[in-house]
Amino acid sequence: MSRGHPDAPTLPDDVLLRVERLTMRFGGLVAVNAVSFDVRRGEITALIGPNGAGKTTVFNCITGFYKPTVGRLTLNRGDQSFLLERLRDHEISRRAGIARTFQNIRLFGGMTVLENLLVAQHAPLMKASGMTVLGVLRFPGFAKAERAAIEKAKGWLERIGLIDRADDPAADLPYGDQRRLEIARAMCTDPVVLCLDEPAAGLNPSESADLNALLRSIRAEDGVAVLLIEHDMSVVMEISDHVVVLDYGRLICDGTPALVREDPKVIAAYLGVDDEEVEQVEREIEERAS
Amino acid sequence: MEYFAQQLINGVTLGSIYGLIAIGYTMVYGIVGMINFAHGDVFMVGGFLALIAWLALTAMGVTAVPVALALVLVLAMAFTALYGWTVERLAYRPLRGSFRLAPLISAIGMSILLQNAVQVAQGPRVKPLPPVVPGNFFQSEGAGGFVVAISNVQVIIVATTLVLMVAFSLLVAKTPLGRAQRACEQDRKMASLLGIDVDRTISLTFVMGAALASVAGLMYLLYYGVVDFYIGFVAGVKAFTAAVLGGIGSLPGAMIGGLLIGLIETFWSAYFSAEYKDVAAFSILIVVLIFMPSGLLGRPEVEKV
Numbered sequence: 183m184s185r186g187h188p189d190a191p192t193l194p195d196d197v198l199l200r201v202e203r204l205t206m207r208f209g210g211l212v213a214v215n216a217v218s219f220d221v222r223r224g225e226i227t228a229l230i231g232p233n234g235a236g237k238t239t240v241f242n243c244i245t246g247f248y249k250p251t252v253g254r255l256t257l258n259r260g261d262q263s264f265l266l267e268r269l270r271d272h273e274i275s276r277r278a279g280i281a282r283t284f285q286n287i288r289l290f291g292g293m294t295v296l297e298n299l300l301v302a303q304h305a306p307l308m309k310a311s312g313m314t315v316l317g318v319l320r321f322p323g324f325a326k327a328e329r330a331a332i333e334k335a336k337g338w339l340e341r342i343g344l345i346d347r348a349d350d351p352a353a354d355l356p357y358g359d360q361r362r363l364e365i366a367r368a369m370c371t372d373p374v375v376l377c378l379d380e381p382a383a384g385l386n387p388s389e390s391a392d393l394n395a396l397l398r399s400i401r402a403e404d405g406v407a408v409l410l411i412e413h414d415m416s417v418v419m420e421i422s423d424h425v426v427v428l429d430y431g432r433l434i435c436d437g438t439p440a441l442v443r444e445d446p447k448v449i450a451a452y453l454g455v456d457d458e459e460v461e462q463v464e465r466e467i468e469e470r471a472s
Numbered sequence: 473m474e475y476f477a478q479q480l481i482n483g484v485t486l487g488s489i490y491g492l493i494a495i496g497y498t499m500v501y502g503i504v505g506m507i508n509f510a511h512g513d514v515f516m517v518g519g520f521l522a523l524i525a526w527l528a529l530t531a532m533g534v535t536a537v538p539v540a541l542a543l544v545l546v547l548a549m550a551f552t553a554l555y556g557w558t559v560e561r562l563a564y565r566p567l568r569g570s571f572r573l574a575p576l577i578s579a580i581g582m583s584i585l586l587q588n589a590v591q592v593a594q595g596p597r598v599k600p601l602p603p604v605v606p607g608n609f610f611q612s613e614g615a616g617g618f619v620v621a622i623s624n625v626q627v628i629i630v631a632t633t634l635v636l637m638v639a640f641s642l643l644v645a646k647t648p649l650g651r652a653q654r655a656c657e658q659d660r661k662m663a664s665l666l667g668i669d670v671d672r673t674i675s676l677t678f679v680m681g682a683a684l685a686s687v688a689g690l691m692y693l694l695y696y697g698v699v700d701f702y703i704g705f706v707a708g709v710k711a712f713t714a715a716v717l718g719g720i721g722s723l724p725g726a727m728i729g730g731l732l733i734g735l736i737e738t739f740w741s742a743y744f745s746a747e748y749k750d751v752a753a754f755s756i757l758i759v760v761l762i763f764m765p766s767g768l769l770g771r772p773e774v775e776k777v
Binding site: 245247271272274275276281282284288290291292293297300301302304305307308311367368371 | 665
């Protein structure tokens with residue numbers, strides 16, 4: 183298999199992805215300013231903050247859409263470490279094992295639900311098909327690999343309750359199902375980190391509860407770390423182990439949900455209070471608590 | 473009636489050749505969103521490579537026609553595929569992500585380059601190939617003494633085209649590569665995030681298009697018995713028309729479009745005037761596009777939100 187970058191720093195055992203002093207400038211605009219945080223193994227990490235705080239920019243840097251202006255993104259997979267800013271687009275998934283979804287749905291609408299999950303297993307299948315030649319000739323090795331891929335895809339369809347719609351075009355599914363299918367598709371790439379950009383956006387409360395259950399099962403059963411951007415606090419507070427808060431491109435808080443919920447800076451950021459008034463808000467909270 | 477049947481046979485043969493070339497246009501358009509104007513010239517290069525391979529094999533003493541033809545087919549496909557790959561690598565990949573017209577301009581440049589390179593290397597005169605597969609597969613004399621004939625060459629052309637088109641459709645529908653191509657067609661960024669090497673998929677698309685074009689080149693050579701450096705232009709424009717007529721981006725559309733253009737051209741030459749056959753083909757294209765802007769089988773362009 184591919185080897186990691188030899189000059190990547192060694193991470194502590196429990197840290198899967200370390201973001202260090204990540205800065206992203208677009209011309210004169212500093213979208214993300216010296217942000218550092220860790221994503222730990224087996225945890226759900228939430229990235230929150232008001233609109234325009236730079237959350238999606240952080241995602242875009244992690245998944246290779248942007249090359250960071252400054253900063254280091256290290257991912258540890260097995261005993262190999264990768265510097266994400268050096269990987270090419272498709273290597274982010276293939277070598278580092280990062281999967282991602284977007285705010286808007288980006289399924290392959292013209293393909294069937296099952297095919298969407300098979301596309302995500304492209305790398306192993308392509309290898310088994312010997313660059314297509316053996317695949318066309320239906321060699322046994324390829325047939326076996328393809329059966330395994332279909333089994334895996336069906337397993338995921340069972341888990342998200344879409345097995346009956348396997349052969350329908352993905353675009354025909356209702357919105358909530360499309361959201362879950364996207365997560366299943368991302369999981370079919372065998373990731374170590376699953377990055378979800380607002381997975382609960384536009385979901386009704388019951389779909390939102392389903393999503394929570396799905397993410398919990400991904401953490402527990404698949405052992406995959408989840409990094410999610412979310413505005414729906416019921417999702418964030420309920421399922422995340424660790425919350426990172428950004429505001430105007432800076433990290434303002436990093437800790438457990440309980441800690442973040444009480445943090446005056448976070449409250450101020452969400453309510454839109456000026457910096458000078460933060461202390462006042464802080465006092466008010468203390469008063470209310472006592 | 474016999475006359476009509478004969479024209480139908482000729483039209484289907486010509487249409488097969490156009491269809492093979494049209495697939496290359498339509499696939500590349502589907503995946504990269506550009507018209508590869510050098511594709512017609514890749515077809516011409518394929519014809520020349522087939523001729524060279526044929527002459528080399530004959531000189532080496534391979535005289536059994538079926539064996540030689542099969543070898544020529546494989547050699548021409550392999551070398552033309554290399555051309556297709558190189559064209560993409562040199563002229564299009566460096567411009568990916570640049571503004572939309574840039575690869576179009578370099579495609580036109582590539583087309584001129586290939587034409588002139590072949591003209592310089594092979595000379596401007598028409599290169600003949602003596603009939604390789606003589607004889608008729610089938611013939612019958614009608615009441616008026618008119619003979620309807622299907623020549624062996626025509627059978628080879630139509631049969632090869634059918635086999636290749638079926639194989640090709642299976643490849644796109646069933647293999648991981650085909651799935652990757654369809655994924656790249658819909659959303660290249662997302663495809664790369666799922667671990668698909670988009671650059672390689674695009675390269676392979678060019679390779680496949682070029683291989684099919686070289687088969688068309690060989691068929692053209694067998695059918696007409698001549699190649700010259702300029703055949704790529706007219707055939708390319710016709711095949712492009714076929715792809716647009718069928719709905720650019722659609723594989724079955726390219727095949728049907730190719731057949732239709734071949735038939736229109738043949739029937740027009742047979743019943744009206746051979747000089748105006750191109751006018752007829754393009755007029756019908758215009759009429760179709762006015763009423764069906766996305767072609768016969770094309771999907772209407774949907775605005776991405």
